Amino acid sequence: MSEVEISINTLKEEQRSCFEEFLKEERTCRQEITAYEKKIENWSVAVKSNPKLPTAPTVKTKPPDKDLPAEVRALEAFLQKTGGPYGGWDQYDHQAFLKVWTKHSGRPAYRKEAKLYLPGKTVEEIEQHEDWHQELIYLQDRKREAIQRWKAGKHRERQTRIQIQEETEEAERKEKEAWGQALQHRTEEEKREVARRLEEWREEKKRKEEQEEKQRLAEEIQNRRWEKEERRRQLEVKLTIEEQLRQKREEEEEQKRRKKEEEQREMEERRREATKGIKRFNERDLHKVEAKLHERQLREKEEEERQNRITVKLKEKVDGRVSRDPSRLTRPTKGWQERMKHIGPSGGGPELQMFHRAVPTWRQGL
Template structure:
């Protein structure tokens, strides 16, 4: 089915070629009307196409001959030979080479068909564009073929933050006729196609005359200079925008970092203020409690002294007449003992009070040392964070410089101009000449059969 379909497509293509050759009367008409330059260019273009078709036909014949020789070699290897491991390995290598050749042949043809279909679509679009252009020519005739200024475009007042390269590109487009340089959109697209095809080499002028019959060589040269200047300004604009974006990104990062640093410092100050306030309140509460305790002790001491004095007075008043010298002496001894006990109790209370004050002082010193340690740790953490931020910025800057160096190196490698020699494609190689001495040239008739990959007997059924 594939072979029959291929033959039908080949027959249809052959009939289409014959029809186009019969309808090719443009050359005679051009000579009759005196358009010798256009007819000569068309004949030159047709000759180039014919040569490329012959080269492609020879390449296809070489590929088919290579596949055919591989199949013949495989057939010679499997006739009247005992199967051994070495023979099977050799057959596998031959079959692999043939299979690779067939797959390469199919892939080349598939890519070629895709390119032809793409060119066909492009040609169809160009023909439609030219038909539309011819319709517009019937309605209006151009009086001045030179560049016309583009229509005025309302442009907002440029901001001071916009790079100068962007404003330069906008002013250039306004002065030279807009994004197409004063040309029609279809003419500019045809110019771009030819320019891209020839990579800006001088050889593009001949083909540009075919695509732009209404433009002179001077106009094409002016448009080429305009397009080169436009590309240069666009490159500068892209570089300026990238630099502007990088600077804005750095400013944004610096602003965010400064805001984060300010928020962090504000939080630290607030936390420290709260800690100091809590400590002050705690010290004031402890001081008030200590004063209240001292007042309570003084009140109790005064009450005890008053009670003791009243008891002594009552005892003296009650027993003043009954007690003798011994009783009075005992009472004095008792009073002296009570006075000693009172003094000892006051000394113990004073020692306890001094001990509590010493503990409060030591606790205050420990709190002060802890506050200084916390502050020192916070300063160390801040220093580490700032160091990490500087290292990250340095690494980003080094990465950007590395990318720029790589881009410059790639640009230096890419900008290489190599001269082409199309005649080398049609010259046979030394190996082919040696082979033709013994084999002889093969037939050049049409291919009626399509060779397929054979399946060996040892692999059947797997």
């Protein structure tokens, strides 16, 4: 009898410890669910909010939570990679795009009206933002489905813990009944029966625990395979994107190199043309200078010959014999004589001044 009491007490202590662990896990799960729900509500408020003043998009980088579902991590990685909840646009432009896109239910006709609301965006940028928005909606739907599955799994676990707790309470109740019966009868047969029933209960409990453990291991293996396959797929996508980016960078570098070589060839050609032009202009200027110099020399020579001719003529005039007649200076001119014919011999009127021609320099003093 003492062995049965010791076994029952040991079982009670084990069950109490298990119940306390289950209660701790349940509180932790509830806290996690509350945190995730608040997080989802905050995301929804951030998307639906429409402030009057536009704010610049901010991207917060944080290490991914390994306990989150893959769809949630995929959405967070997508938002971090593409510029936050507004796809790299400011909040005002994104809200205007959502307004027009929702109005037309995503039909292509919305683009003309969106261009009026977004004059600073090109049609290509609007189409790219539309692709980003559709990808965001798809990832958000996957995230909601993953959260629903996660909640359902947690609910099943909670129901399983409650069922285990009920089974344990039922087992304790049965043990109490068996113990009461043992105390009432006090017979060896009953003791053996109680011990046998207790052993059967232990074996049944052990078998259930083993079955649950196998099921848990199978689920864990399946989850690990699924996570491994998801990581492999993400790695393939990452490698593909990196390869595309590498090829794009190589093409851009090749284009830059070709453009630089073309610019260098054009610069060399312009330099050669400029050198030829400068040489041609220098030759033309040299010819012009030589022509002007030759012309000036000819003019100087002609001027010198003219001066020589003038000097020779002057010498011939100076050396000539000219008779001097001083009375001719006071002799009336033909014009004066004609005038005196009309005035008369007595004259009249004021006396006019008589002008004389200037004596040339070369005749002064003769």
